[in-house]
Amino acid sequence: MSGLEHTHADGTSHSHDPVPAGSLTEIDHVGLAVNDIEATVGWYERMFGAKVAHQERIESDGVEEALIKVADSYLQILTPYADTSPLKKWMDKNGEGIHHVGYRVANCEEVLEHCKAEGARVVDEHPRTGSRGTTVAFLHPKSSFGALIELVEE
Secondary structure (H helix, E strand, O other), rough: OOOOEEEEOOOEEEEEEEOOOOOOOOOEEEEOOOOOOHHHHHHHHHHOOOEEEEEEEEHHHOOEEEEEEOOEEEEEEEEEEEOOOHHHHHHHHHHOOEEEEEEEEOHHHHHHHHHHHOOOOEEEOOOOOOHHHHHEEEEEEHHOOOOOOOEEEO
């Protein structure tokens, strides 16, 4: 068999094909949840001379975003515009702050399927369209040590 065998804590085991080494190719972005996107962008402009590289409303998530380019990555500044936004629910509980980390991957579906096979809880069962026309999927923080992880395929 071409896969690896993995034994779970309960004694059950299964064989699977390993995910390719280096599946996370770089950090795509860090998502920052804020109440006032304009004030936050203005602060980054004054403090660091940062400029918005991309801005859009992501209807499926109920958020407005502004992306500030930092080397080959982005700071994704997010604010909810709808009460039904998952980000609003998160902010009601946690306030402003770092919300998630987006990692670039070559094949979002392949990495997502591998993570699911390994028992990771997922927010997205299947990849979907994200910001900038990317393909994305989220892993639930309960199975990734408290970090909400976004897989991003350009």
